[in-house]
Amino acid sequence: MINNLQLLFENYQRCTLCPRKCGVNRSNGQTGYCGETDQLRISSVGAHFGEEPPISGSNGSGTVFFSGCSLKCYYCQNYQISFAGLGSHFSCEQVADKIKELVDSNNIHNVNFVTPDHFLPHTIRIVELLREKNISLPILYNTSGYQKLAAVKALENYADIYLPDFKYADPILAKELSKAEDYPERALNSLIEMVRQKGFMDSFTEKKTIATKGVMVRHLILPDQVQNSKDVLMTLFLEFGKNIPISLMSQYYPPEDLIDSAAFGEYKFLNRNITLPEFEEVYEHALKLGLRNMFVQFPQDFRSKKDKTDFVPDFIKDKPFQR
Numbered sequence: 001m002i003n004n005l006q007l008l009f010e011n012y013q014r015c016t017l018c019p020r021k022c023g024v025n026r027s028n029g030q031t032g033y034c035g036e037t038d039q040l041r042i043s044s045v046g047a048h049f050g051e052e053p054p055i056s057g058s059n060g061s062g063t064v065f066f067s068g069c070s071l072k073c074y075y076c077q078n079y080q081i082s083f084a085g086l087g088s089h090f091s092c093e094q095v096a097d098k099i100k101e102l103v104d105s106n107n108i109h110n111v112n113f114v115t116p117d118h119f120l121p122h123t124i125r126i127v128e129l130l131r132e133k134n135i136s137l138p139i140l141y142n143t144s145g146y147q148k149l150a151a152v153k154a155l156e157n158y159a160d161i162y163l164p165d166f167k168y169a170d171p172i173l174a175k176e177l178s179k180a181e182d183y184p185e186r187a188l189n190s191l192i193e194m195v196r197q198k199g200f201m202d203s204f205t206e207k208k209t210i211a212t213k214g215v216m217v218r219h220l221i222l223p224d225q226v227q228n229s230k231d232v233l234m235t236l237f238l239e240f241g242k243n244i245p246i247s248l249m250s251q252y253y254p255p256e257d258l259i260d261s262a263a264f265g266e267y268k269f270l271n272r273n274i275t276l277p278e279f280e281e282v283y284e285h286a287l288k289l290g291l292r293n294m295f296v297q298f299p300q301d302f303r304s305k306k307d308k309t310d311f312v313p314d315f316i317k318d319k320p321f322q323r
């Protein structure tokens, strides 16, 4: 992939932007696995306070949620936009204008592209437009981890912070739940490149209150999949050592629209929250490995909240994460 905007947009004509390599002509209105043409669709732009503290800070993170997804996990926590197609067409200029409004109204701490891989050329154009408006906020790519190495390389001059998931160490599980047997290998190779570019997140390395640069990995513990989580942590430890910044999340909830659907079928174990013993086994494993730069979302913190909307968005609302 050549880091030239026009050439990047030509990728839509025979799309191989992500590892699915569908080869469809999105510029002619065709859609591949992600479900999107080359017409940018966005489900939400707003200030979000539910990210980790150095990302959300006190003013919020300027999240841009892209419609569609190139991974589409069965248990997707944002199923309304990844599966159900929620969203509206936007131009890059309109997105940049909305971000400018958030800068003026909220003084947001960063621009946070959520699951943007299938619209990567558009994200680069949006960053260019923001720079033209003299908006120099950190640009954050919040990704599924299922990326082509070339795509991550193309972002080097446009990204400041990477917040990738590392969902699976087990290729069989990755195949069953996300139809992506190559996920562990892809995610690790992408992560190595991200760390090469930006290092570890500076809220840890330089004790900054608000992150401005670097990488933090997110891992969502799934019900009945403790061994996968332990293997993910071991993989990260072996590759990057004990200082790798990790956000260990326990907020999994079964997406209501997918429960009992045919897609869930044999994966009934996904039809519940994680248990406290499951969480504790994973957390203790992290401590035994000596992982020291962690944000940990304890299950009791999450479940004691009466209002879970910091974690469970409703994209039908104007403000999906309204507190």
Ligand code: SF4
Residues within 6 Å of the ligand: 015, 016, 017, 018, 019, 020, 021, 022, 023, 024, 026, 031, 032, 033, 034, 035, 036, 069, 070, 117, 118, 119
């Ligand atoms: S971005 Fe979409 S169309 Fe392109 S390769 Fe990936 S899933 Fe297929």
